[in-house]
Amino acid sequence: MKIAVDAMGGDNAPKAIIEGVEEARDLYPDLTFDLYGDPAKIKAVITNQDRLNIIETTEEISMGEEPVRAIRKKKDSSIVRAAKAVKEGDADAFFSAGNTGAVLAAGIFIVGRIHGIDRPGLTSILPIAKPGSKRQNFVYLDTGANAESKEKNLVQFAYLGKFYAEKVLGVANPRIALLNNGAEEDKGDKLHKDVWQLLNAEDELNFIGNVESGDLLFGKADVIVSDGWTANAALKATEGTAKMMLTLIKDGILNGGIRAKLGYLMLKPVFHRIGQKMSASTYGGAVLLGLKAPVVKTHGSSDATAVKNTISQIRTMLRTGVINETVKFFNQNNE
Amino acid sequence: MKIAVDAMGGDNAPKAIIEGVEEARDLYPDLTFDLYGDPAKIKAVITNQDRLNIIETTEEISMGEEPVRAIRKKKDSSIVRAAKAVKEGDADAFFSAGNTGAVLAAGIFIVGRIHGIDRPGLTSILPIAKPGSKRQNFVYLDTGANAESKEKNLVQFAYLGKFYAEKVLGVANPRIALLNNGAEEDKGDKLHKDVWQLLNAEDELNFIGNVESGDLLFGKADVIVSDGWTANAALKATEGTAKMMLTLIKDGILNGGIRAKLGYLMLKPVFHRIGQKMSASTYGGAVLLGLKAPVVKTHGSSDATAVKNTISQIRTMLRTGVINETVKFFNQNNE
CATH class of the missing domain: 3.40.718.10 (Isopropylmalate Dehydrogenase)
Incomplete structure (x- = not known):
């Protein structure tokens, strides 16, 4: 190869x-x-x-x-x-x-x-951060190949994500979810309401409903499908906040005197493991599926x-x- | 009163x-x-x-x-x-x-x-998390009163946010930014490109351009304006990730043996300050402006x-x- x-x-x-x-x-x-x-x-x-x-x-x-x-x-x-x-x-x-x-x-x-x-989807493999989760990562698309998406595109993204999860991540019958602004079937704008119905009607998809952006890394699904605009906003906010939390902790340690610095030394392995888990590079690059x-x-x-x-x-x-x-x-x- | x-x-x-x-x-x-x-x-x-x-x-x-x-x-x-x-x-x-x-x-x-x-905007006062920032918080709207917004609504949100920042937060000539998927003027879908031009044309607004969702808490503006759909996705992702980072640290400490637990005791004041800073309740509730x-x-x-x-x-x-x-x-x- x-x-x-x-x-x-x-x-x-x-x-x-x-x-x-x-x-x-x-x-x-x-x-x-x-x-x-x-x-x-x-x-x-x-x-x-x-x-x-x-x-x-x-x-x-x-x-x-x-x-x-x-x-x-x-x-x-x-x-x-x-x-x-x-x-x-x-x-x-x-x-x-x-x-x-x-x-x-x-x-x-x-x-x-x-x-x-019709449209390929830019696909990230993201970590599941929930402690104790059996699975380590999930498939997330479209993270920004398309600023404007149609119903049909999102259904295709679901299949693209399903095949990736099955073949590359080895997940049997992957759970597919739609990123939306609430858990219930009638949430969202017209696009997301319509896509919910379309995904739910596909017999070959194990569609489990909506996931909110606040639960992105909580392992609720193996594939999270979204229009490129929303997925990009949620992904960048997630990355930005993770980075910012580590910055805040670092700053707190630097300004926290000898006690905080000693604490840091003792927690270093914990921070290291979190850094590894959250690092995009651990799971590879973004695939244009x-x-x-x-x-x-x-x-x-x-x-x-x-x-x-x-x-x-x-x-x-x-x-x-x-x-x-x-x-x-x-x-x-x-x- | x-x-x-x-x-x-x-x-x-x-x-x-x-x-x-x-x-x-x-x-x-x-x-x-x-x-x-x-x-x-x-x-x-x-x-x-x-x-x-x-x-x-x-x-x-x-x-x-x-x-x-x-x-x-x-x-x-x-x-x-x-x-x-x-x-x-x-x-x-x-x-x-x-x-x-x-x-x-x-x-x-x-x-x-x-x-x-035409449409009121649900407004959150969010913390600026960047260490050393002079300002402590900023105005963010619409966080979800409207699932679908028009150009005109976002321009009105900018004025609503401006008056709030001036009067309630005491910021002179507040910097107004548009939440978008890139920093440049031509970024985004049609709505966001058009709103960029409209905000830029308003003489009474100190419009400073786009801010990405990854920079939401970095203090780049005093008012960040967005359609309700995008602002809600970015805000929930931010809140979810902050919570998740603290969960990961807690889990790492619980499973990190005596060394990690000692480290935690020493860093407790640091975590406490971060928790306070990031807590929504420190800055009040969401205002329907x-x-x-x-x-x-x-x-x-x-x-x-x-x-x-x-x-x-x-x-x-x-x-x-x-x-x-x-x-x-x-x-x-x-x-």
Whole structure:
């Protein structure tokens, strides 16, 4: 299995990217990598070129560029070239830590949507934080590929999430929930009321009803489906608050004198475990589900461990055939 | 100044309500209270009836009831009677910890909107959690009075928030921001793009642009304006995550052996301060801004301190004349 890697994307590229790729290469003998980017910069950080193939590209798409224009104009950028390799069958999956919009645009316009899918959904694998929970994480989409969504899109997101949870996370008959502003069936605006009815009518979905954004990380469902606008607002608020709570504790410790500092030393393992649990990079990157191949994006600030974890996630997607399963379902339903 | 109190609303009513009212009464010699509810139940918990007048009502609106139907049918409920007293000039403000929907409906249909206001906005005063911030809190609306909002509503929310920040929080020239899915002017769906332009065109607003939900508590603005749907999703996610972080820490301590427990004892003052800072009840209740009088709702789970703080907030609203200021502005702009 070959992964096309955007070696130039992300705040710590190419160093963190190459380090993570090398760690994954050493772990997984069944993987090879095509590294798209500036050969001189890539070679400067590679320690061992086994199963790593460098492919020269001459352009770069920066973090602030307008995505669709960038992928149209910069044909020789690492993002466009890596996505094209996947489209043409030269690679099985596309990985990047670069400009999110450009990666999404390259996924949609170059790799291409599965037949029958109207809009792909950007999918995060998030931690279940509730102590004692049997499951460690859940599937959450669409976290922002679409600012405006229709009823049909959300039903498709539910199926995309269901297949991911079954195949990649190994959950049998995953519980599907709708993010809404209340638990009852009649909650929400017209879109969410209608989607509730549509999801409830799908025999193949184990639909369990609404979940509120305050319960996002409480493990109430294996797949939480939402329009991109709301999911994005709730996800960012969750991430921002988790970060802010740790900042507040840190500040309290710094200003709490010797007693607080001693307390911190004793609680350090507890804080470390919470930090690990809440860190997005523990569970891999964001997957643009609904495309013909895995297109996976990690945070721009990803370190080598996050890159390695994301490649491990891509490998599981490839080995479990989650995309074939999805293609088969949507083909059957569009004949 | 007289406050009409729904003595029967909330999980701990009438005990917590009456205790909080008595604390406020003892603090503020300029306040009197009309307590609406079951006289026997109220008298059982009152310690001193000075400036407390009990008014008998025979019906109760429970937490689960459909709000609009409830206020239409239960004319002798404490919520309807207290709201009517305000409408008829027998009281200056309405306070409740009961059924949120019923309090909003009573506010809109009985107390009534200010001339020129299309939709009132449910307004929370939230903490600024960023260490070292000069300001302690900010104004956030609409947190859920409206599931669907129009451009015009959000511009009105901005003015409602501005007057509240100026008069009640004492902020000169408050910074107004729009909750959106990115910082740049062209971010968001059509509603948010249009509202950005409208807010930016208002000379009397100190509009500073977009704020993302991840930065909600970071003190970037004195007033954050949003449609009810998005504000509600972001607020609930923020509250849920803060609660969840504390749960995780508690669980880590309980399962971390003697070392973690010792650490906790030493950090206890730090956690206590954070808990205080993050507690909604420190800053009062949610105000339905845009009505002809203060209508203020606290959490159903409010204790006596939360009730006292909310009454203190209502007193500040009355003393500063924030509603007169708002009425004057909207009258001038609707001649």
